Amino acid sequence: MVVSDERQRVMPTDVDRNKGKVLGYKEAVLLTNPTNPDLKGEVDDKYFYSNDDKDGKVYGWISSTNPPLGFWMINPSNEYRIGGPLKQDLTTHVGPTVLTVFCSTHYAGEDLAIKFGQGEAWKKVIGPVFVYLNSNAAAKANPSILWNDAKKRMNQEVASWPYEFALSKDYIKFNQRGTVRGQLFVNDRFISKQNVAASNAYIGLGPPGEAGSWQRENKGYQFWTKTDNKGNFIIENVIFDTYNLYATVPGFIGEYKYTSNIKVTPGSNIKLGTLIYKPPRNGATIWEIGIPDRTAAEFFIPNPPSQFKVHKYKNNSESKFRQYGLWEQYGVLYPKNDLVYNVGTSNYSKDWFYAQVTRKIGNKTYKGTSWKIIFNLANVNIASNYTLQLALAAAHEADLHVYVNDEKIQKPHFSTGHIGGSNAIARHGIHGLYWLYSIGIQGKLLVKGTNTIFLVQSSGLSPFEGVMYDYIRFEGPHQ
Structure with a gap:
């Protein structure tokens, strides 16, 4: 199976999945006795192979027959897809299955469900998409021959868009x-x-x-x-x-x-x-965590739990977050106390877990977590407002509260309310819908010396609730 230059691998079969052990959700199956022994101990999950639509113009399969056959899905245009270039969709999975997903709520939730009012008229042309078959005897030793040919054909189809053969009056030439x-x-x-x-x-x-x-x-x-x-x-x-x-x-x-x-x-x-x-900005940067790129990819991504074999790709570093059970590693790294980030000494690539997930209590109970950002201020203007720019890369059934220097007060200084349905944590997405909050913080809430911002994700019904941060910036007084 080939999804990109980096994500290429020999795949298990439907039979291997049927003999395996279903894990936390039905799509994830531990391969216990696969036909190919090299895959034993790996997890198969169709969400490993999702792609941003901007990156999903060609993908498919190469058979092991003689001569090998390539079977490819080519999307020459994304104009008919929903949610923009960063919308993630399924591509291929065990079957062997090849998809072009026109409309879905994956990695977005109810926000992307298509809804109609009473009597509302609507129509839209979907596609056409292109299915391409190729074959070459030399691909037995080098399967990349068929992949490279498929990419060339994809470029031809993109250059041919919009197609001239479509006869529908609704298809715009x-x-x-x-x-x-x-x-x-x-x-x-x-x-x-x-x-x-x-x-x-x-x-x-x-x-x-x-x-x-x-x-x-x-x-x-x-x-x-x-x-x-x-x-x-x-x-x-x-x-x-x-x-x-x-x-x-x-x-x-x-x-x-x-x-x-x-x-x-x-x-x-x-x-x-x-x-x-002119991007949102109220004052000079006092400190920042992460890179504003709408993903959590720059933060610490753990290895999967030791009972699962690493799901290997051609270039594994490109997809380190596409492993099953990463969320479980938060409890391993922070068994009793939650994450504490010290501005100036902590390193977000090592010390900021890629998702603020729930903590497992006992066998079936979960609760929200409270992260701390500790920082020092040499001076404080108590008469001015400071700003916390809080950008989220994803949220799922979350309710994020922000407290400044006092986590025990009855009402948080800021709350997102109940947000998100992306399920990006379970689906190895590293991002879902983007959320940005510009949070005003009164100077009188701050002190000269050590300050703490508490990020409390209060929802705690499942292991997949939580948020992924994109970027956090603390700005000085309004200027």
């Missing part, structure tokens, strides 16, 4: 589409006095909505591309309609939205010129 182009910069005066090119940003057109609404949008078409290192972008083959322009920029929190609606007409070539994104 090339001459009924337009192009939007421009250049995106970031203006954060606390980082640079100059505007900074928004390099490698995901920028796209979607139905009108609020900033960031694209990740929960599920009825219209979306058209995304990636900026170059100077922030330039070209969005091609856009179906005629009215859109908002959105972007998410690595290295910066928040969501960009262009101020005006963009009306694309057949054959139009819209030049937006220079665009400026």
